Amino acid sequence: MAPGPKDNGADGKADAAKNSPSDAKPTAERQSKNQKDKDKNKNEEELSEEDQQLVNELEMLLERLAEPDTSLHMPALEALRTIIRTSTSSMTSVPKPLKYLRPHYHTMVDLYNRWPEGPNWIALADILSVLGMTYSDENTRDCLKYRLLSSTDEEDLALWGHEYVRHLCSEISYENSRRVENDQSVDDLRELGFKLVPFCLKHNAEHDAVDLLIELESISAIPDYVDINNYARVGLYMLSCVNLLTPPDDMDFLRAARQIYRQFGTPAQALPLAIRIGDSDLIQEDFDSCTSEAERKQLAFIMARQQLSLPQETANEEVLKCLRNSTLSTHFIELARELDVYDAKTPEDIYKSQYENTRTSASVDSARQNLASSFVNAFVNAGFGHDKLMAIPAKEESSSASASGAQANTWIYKNKDAGMMSATASLGSIYLWNIDGGLSAIDQHLYSNDDYIKAGALLGIGLVNVGISSEMDPARALLVDFLENTSSVVRVAASCGLGLAYAGSGRDDIVDMLNPAVANNDTISMEQASMSALSAGMVAVGTCHVELTSTILEALTERTETDLNSPFARFMGLGLALLYLGKQDAADATLAVLKAIEHPVGAQVGVLVHACAYAGTGNVLKVQEMLHLCSDHLDPAKDNDQHQGFAVLGVALIAMGEEVGAEMALRAFNHLMHYGEPVIRRAVPLAIGLLCVSNPLVNVLETLSKYSHDSDLDVAVNAIFAMGLVGAGTNNARLAQMLRQLASYYYRDANSLFMVRVAQGMIHMGKGTLTLNPYYHDRTMLSPTALIGLLVPLLAFTSSRSLIFGNSHYLLYYLVRAMYPRFLITMDENLQPLNVTVRVGQAVDVVGQAGKPKTITGFQTHSTPVLLAHSERAELATEEYIPLSKVLEGFVILKKNPDYMEEE
Secondary structure, three states: OOOOOOOOHHHHHHHHHHHOHHHHHHHHHHHHHHHHHHHHHHHHOOOOHHHHHHHHHHHHHHHHHHOOOHHHHHHHHHHHHHHHHHOOOOOOOOOHHHHHHHHHHHHHHHHHHHOOOOHHHHHHHHHHHHHHHHHOOOOOOHHHHHHHHOOOOHHHHHHOOHHHHHHHHHHHHHHHHHHHHOOOOOHHHHHHHHHHHHHHHHOOOHHHHHHHHHHOOOHHHHHHOOOOOOHHHHHHHHHHHHOOOOOOHHHHHHHHHHHHHHHHOOHHHHHHHHHHHOOHHHHHHHHHOOOOHHHHHHHHHHHHHOOOOOOHHHOOHHHHHHHOOOOHHHHHHHHHHHOOOOOOOOHHHHHOHHHOOOOOOOOOOOHHHHHHHHHHHHHHOOOOOOOOOOOOOHHHHOOOHHHHHHHHHHHHOOOOOHHHHHHHHHHHHHOOOOHHHHHHHHHHHHHOOOHHHHHHHHHHHHHHOOOOOOOOOHHHHHHHHHHHOOOHHHHHHHHHHHHHHHOOOOOHHHHHHHHHHHHOOOOOOHHHHHHHHHHHHHHOOOOOOHHHHHHHHHHHHHOOHHHHOOOOHHHHHHHHHHOOOOOHHHHHHHHHHHHOOOOHHHHHHHHHHHHHHOOOOOOHHHHHHHHHHHOOOOOOOOOOOHHHHHHHHHHHHHHOOOHHHHHHHHHHHHHHHHHOOHHHHHHHHHHHHHHOOOOOOHHHHHHHHHHOOOOOHHHHHHHHHHHHHHOOOOOOHHHHHHHHHHHHHOOOOHHHHHHHHHHHHHHOHHHHOEEOOOEEOOOOEEOHHHHHHHHHHHHHHOOOOOOOOOOOHHHHHHHHHHOEEOEEEEEOOOOOEOOOEEEEEEEOOOOOOOOOOOOEEEEEEEEOOEEOOOOEEEEEOOOOEEEOOOOOOEEEEEEEOOOOOOOO
């Protein structure tokens, strides 16, 4: 029989069952049955006898609370409080009293609302606050609400346990933000918060205490609550937060942490924070607070690394010697002898041409390759005081002083014009930190008839004095007279030498000598004006020097368009930017003036000033601004797009101080290489190099190796230089092999091969004993002068064809400004070498960990002196000595531990 309208077969019945109102009854029956099954299962889960007794007791107490007889209320409340506090739970379950009180929460709230104010009312609020932690409606913050209505006694709060205090802290944070937005009083929240802080500090929750005070904007109060047992963990957590904060919170954190270290720590812990704050009065205060001469010497070593000075009357001769870095050369050479790397190396020892797949039978003795060898020789033998091209070892000088000069001159004349300048200047790198030996070796070239050799000698004098200060002031005495020389190249070299020698000193007399060359727009070439501005900026770095700022701005405004189009204009802009290095908002007025300059140089210098002002801060908003500049697609034929290349460097410059930010920046650079314009792509390898200086990460090496074969030769050259930066001073075998392969690949291209050779020299810088990384003191402090040494060559490579591959290859010597031994040298209180056993391993982040966690992993045991890689940390293997610096890096003074008992 055919199906009728009400009989549609099996499918029709199914549809009808879904849609027909008359069939809703079976569905309701099924639901009822499911509910009965649930109830049955629930009943089957019978409570244990103990749990049933607890439920009955709780219900009885609640019944008493509902009684009109108020005399029953307080005993019932005390009983409830005792039951809740004495209950225990596992990590995954709620305490049973709280679990069984859940259905009665709103009943208790109703009771509270009916009761009059008094002791019973306060006691009930106390219990409701605890119950509200788990069962209150979302966003009502009942836990905090009832806590403010009940007792806020410290002992009372502590008895409810750690989880309750943590929950209360979070609710205080949310409520504080809401009230601040609505302009309401937060005094009661602050009062309660201050009572929670001691509990957190006593129970290994230092991070909770600090976070709470951040939210209450009261971080300056933290020193009042810290004690000798927890100050180290509090200070460590606070310092780890600094890079994540915006001004002025970051400075408030540093000041509070410094105060903690002054109370409980050592001057060597407080001083680095005073240096980061940039307050000379605080630095002086920490220095004066030292109780012993040995501590003063240790502080002097820390200040010397930052190129800081003190009034001479505040220190004796021994301390001043440490402050001036006078013994750096001696200790470095002793280290070289200890490690058996003192013997000079030739460029060929570095190239290892026999392993290259060259298709030429003999090496060509070209001027370009000789120039490369001059740089390689200068970098590899830096600081050792002898080499095999320019200087004869000291032991041979007495017998053949004239031969020494002849040999040096022979090599100098194997170069042409500006090449002779760079070859002569290499003496400054070879005698780095050794003023007496270096000046005597360079002196003979000061009287040469060739202006290029004379200029090289002046530049060499500046290089010898890098990082060293002397009461004799030899660099000033020798260089000043040449600022008025008739030769332009000599004047430029003299101004560069002054900048290198006195970078970071803040000396107004040096700035005043350089200022006229910046201001005179008629007779001074753009190269000299720009390099003078750069040198003046190096001397006054981070000082916001008003007079120099106005002089450089005036020069940028009044110079002709031809001058401003010069590739040297960027160095004038860098000189201005250095004045605001790390000063953040202080650069705003200068940036406003730069926006009024119509020439594209205004935008370029604006980017440099902006980037330097926030260098190393990790400021996410500023990184986004730099990336936004890179997103514009400009036509190079119509618009000057050079500022976009500077913006790429700006991203690295801002992000380099913060590990997570640096990692994100590397990912952003990957996108820029895919989608960016040519000027952006050329800057990306340079920015990667700046992020990973002397830190050869495998993924970075692979990326740069790929870019070194790019079809755009400028990208490839910059990538090769970046490979040198990343591996600088590490002797990295993998990187050395990559560069040997590149030497074979580019054997026909003179410029590219030149760059490969220079990169090879950088990798073996100081025969593996030096670093270019501007961060030191366990990677927490930034050396402004070292950063300058990196920025100058990086900017030069944004126009490498006209600068590095032109006649301005001497700009590579600014890298010497960033060189520093990566050693740990231990000495006694009389500054005599003291060899002790240390463990050296990979640094471990122990922020927020309770107790005394291990700070290194995978360590090896050595005897000092030792070399430390970028991510390594050292610690003493025994407790025989106490270090006066908590960070074992550079020069560390040890004192005998009076409590140490030698093992029999």
